[in-house]
Amino acid sequence: MKKNHCYLNAMGIVCAAGSSVQQIKDNMHTGKVNLTPSDTYHKGTSFPLGKVTDDLPNIPTSDKKWNSRNNRMALAALEQIRPQIDSAIKQYGAHRVAVIIGTSTSGINESERAIEKWLTTSVVPESYDYGLQEMGAPAQFIANELGATGPTYGISTACSSGAKALATARRLLQAGLCDAVVAGGVDTLCQLTVQGFSSLQAISTDRCNPFSANRNGINIGEGAALFLVSQHCCGVELIGSGESSDAHHISAPEPNGKGAIKCMQESLKDANVCAENIDYINLHGTATELNDQMESRAIAHVFTNNTLCSSTKPFTGHTLGAAGAIEAGICWMMLDNTSSSQFVPPHLWDGQRDPQLPSLNLASLLSDNKVQINTVLSNSFAFGGNNISLIFGRIQ
Known part of the structure; x- marks a missing residue:
């Protein structure tokens, strides 16, 4: 154990790109996209959605306050790393294991259905909490x-x-408040998010096209990624994080990327690495006009144009509260030493560069052997200019 170091020991993941590490790597390696056209969450308009179509596990309790699709999604990811977590609880004690989960929808889908029934029958479903x-x-x-x-x-x-x-998990460990953390994110599709982003004119009716001159919006998705985080040296190291809150606008990013620049620079400082040491960047890359404009300017300011990068949202959809965790999971797949071959997620788009944006070195389906990947950065940017960059490193 290395004092003040933080490691992602194990990872469970489920999203539109696949329901296991190997499935996701295979689909990304071949450029296979599994977005599902649907008008379920926006009647009359069909959008491509990053929907998880595999069966999810049932909630193993009759307590109705837990029975949501969001929790079933989380359980699907949890089951993949349950042995490692159980071992950590046995080793450290239940009181020394924390649980920190990011979400933006939680069980809103169930609330929407309950409200619909109440409006038509004046009765709230018995199963709803x-x-x-x-x-x-x-x-x-x-x-x-x-x-x-x-x-x-x-x-x-x-x-x-x-x-x-x-x-947050990293800070809890470094503060000595716990010995292990189950951390990550989970979000599921609902009308609130699909119709909400549609009202912002931010959803594409085609597969999203990040950083293209023809980009016209996001694809909403769902999924979960959970990690066992500790100071035990195995898996992938979380070596730095940087956060900012520029509060430029409630939904639009600061156009020149000031907040994004700050959080990337802070993450590099925290990790004690130079920009030149970053081998790959997982872009936030939503394919909206303003986000891609801001992020490309910020990347060009902090890094050289030669830093390999890609947006993985054409594979997963934008999973909102789960996006930062799922994309951290993709970075984990790139760096985990148990893999027998190198993996670089390609940037899927139409290849039409926007002359108004700085040119980025976007990964192709053939990028796997072009560079040794040891250190990666992942960006997540949110409403209100709530920004974070994480840096992950391969254990040498």
Whole structure:
């Protein structure tokens, strides 16, 4: 164990790109996209959605306050690393294991259905519990499922939530408040987010096209990524984090990327690495006009144009509160030493560069062997200018 170091020992993940590490790597390696056209959450208009179509596990309790799709999604990721977590609880004690989960939807989908029934019948469904939609519910559910009694709470800062959960886990460990943390993010599709982003004219009716001159919006997605985080040296190291809150506008980013620049620079400082040491950047890359404009300017300011990068949202959709965790999971796949081959997620787009944007070195399907990947940075930017960058390193 290295004092003040922080490691992501194990990772469970489920999203539109796949329901296991190998499945996601295979789909990204071949450029296979699994977005599902649907008007379920926006009647009359079909949008491509990053929907998880695999069966999810049932909630193993009759307590109705836990029975949401969000918690079932979290459980699907949790089951993939349950042995490692159980081992940590046995080693450290339940009171020394924390649970920190980012989300922006929690059980809102169930609330929407309950409200619809109440409006038509004046009766709230017997199975419904208001607690389902509380932002702390996923963390409480996971802690209850595991029997963990350390610090337990949710983080809900829109699209930076999942990444902030990991930065929070690192701080808890460094402060000595716990010995292990189950941390990550989970979000599920609902009308609130799909119709909300549609009202902002931010959703594309085609697969999203990040950093293209033809980009026209995001694809909403769902999923979960959970990590066992500790100071035990195995897995992938979380070596730095940087956060900022520029508060430029409630929904639009600061156009020149001041907040993004600050959090990337702070993460580099925290990790004690130079920009030239970053081998790959996982871009926030939503494919909206303003976000891509801001992020490309910020990247060009902090890094050289040669830093390999990509947005993975064409594979997953924008999973909102889970995005930072899922994209951290993709970075984890790139750096985990148990993999027998190098993996670089390609940037899927139409190849039409926007002459108004700085040119970025976007990864192709053939980028795997072009550079040795040892240190990566992942960006997550949210409403209100709530920004975070995380830096991960391969254990040497």
